[in-house]
Amino acid sequence: MSTIKDIARHAGVSVATVSYVLNNTRYVSPDKRERVIAAVQELNYVPNAAARGLRVRESRTIGLIVSDISNPFYPDLAKACEDVAQQYGYAVHMINTNDQPERMRQAVSQAREGKIDGLIVTTALEADRELLQSLLDREFPVVLAHRRLEGLDADLIESDNYEGGMLAARHMLALGHRRIAFLSGVAGSPISERRVAGYLQAMREAGIDVLAEWVLPGEAKYANSYERMVQYADMAPDTRPTAIINVSDIGAMGVLDAAADRGLRVPEDVAVMGFDDLFLAAFRSVRLTTVRIPRYELGRQATELLLKRIGKAKTERRHVVLPVDLVVRKTCGSEQADG
Template identity: 80%
Template structure:
């Protein structure tokens, strides 16, 4: 059975152009329109009524999909999204998935039903690829933010995660550490993968082999990171890591508490670093060294791209990479003044 993507390929036009012809809701040049109609006839395409009406009306609402609303990472991103959307007369509907495929399917259903005009997805995992691809094939406006999916034809805004992992490990190396652990995040997260790749590159440059036990998952969460750190703390002193990089500041808090519960001094016995630079990282009682992720700008730029996509659906997908910054505080030593 032919799809709208097949029609676009056969006619040599974009999926969006096919959608315009089917819905008759935007101007398409006579030459392109005829190519699309010819392809429809040749492939015996029968457009689905629901798909035909997908973009027939506007709700002036965009969807923002996050993986865990309890994670302090997301409020700043959501504020950037909301501020930009309001400037253009749009409301934002937030959908929390907890990284559960069923919740992502519910969000896609809202898109198909016309309840939202476009989606910003911050929680994409490989398991979501087919679902998100089906939305793109229908010409539905979609922007990935924070997490990428390689090969998906969609706009993308992300921070420079590889560089973040690289600078985190290099800082630990500059501080004299050689046994440096990296606690990864959610299984299958492209963000976690890129940061770990940066870490591994820095370790390779330093001539250090990374044993499997140095790259356990803390799930970017407090409890899992706490438990992983207890395991490290119970290793013989001449074997345990002297430095731990966690995928998130929330996870790093678990590392700090586990170290304290095992009587380890920070940074003398173990140095600790996180990612994000959440507000709690700067507390005087914490002073967490971290890699700052531009969360507000992630949300703002993703919304900007989505609104552009709503008005210019046929343009090529854009990829925006935002810079990250190393923030040195007390948990690694060498605190900046």
């Protein structure tokens, strides 16, 4: 049976380094970590998991908090978390909150009880600030992914939502639209607020005064967005928006269906855009113009950063902003050949 010394000799590292990797008690460079993991696999080394757990008091499990597991935004992000976690011998426990504070309290309770070693939070809201701060005060590893919470001293991996809002509005403006509406997300969502802010900046730069009825909550949901589009469709043709930007692709689907039900042609009568670039946006029957959010990369970088924190890497808090891309398809009338 192989021993830790055998692993160290095979990987060309010290016994201490092997121990750090197996127990995740200290940060180890990716190159050395990969060599140790490869040696473990090649020599079929099986550590005494029960004894290790008692020694280092770790669950080898990280928590991933999402707001709505049925939302197709999350599978790519969650897959990245699992892919990275498994490479380092961790499991991922997913917690679905539905943006309800009670669910977040349950997750924090699990962290305090030692059932998870770190937490990736994709759904932070203002109501969650005190709970998350209580973990940070105890130096419990927390990484915010996708959704920021202003003023919280935690690591953050997010997309450039402000730039996304500007990209969406500028695309509509370039197509000649002036009455451009934006259906926003859940109240208090920093993602929605940043995207709306980018849209408003682009409209200001174009010298267009945004009317109050042009910015309404669609809550990133199909039904709510459908109802908002019905309101727009019932306005007089010379006053209703000619272009609708939705804060999510799911919401944009509601806009498309409402437009069809009201006899409006897309994109001739109304242009439609979404956010996220979910798999359904590329369906031949949809071909939705959207802003692509790098969901897998969000999950990958968040998990790698969290595992470094669990490994007690002492570095400054990190704030990473990932770029977004405009994906042009047919719902705005200017589909690119590679859209």
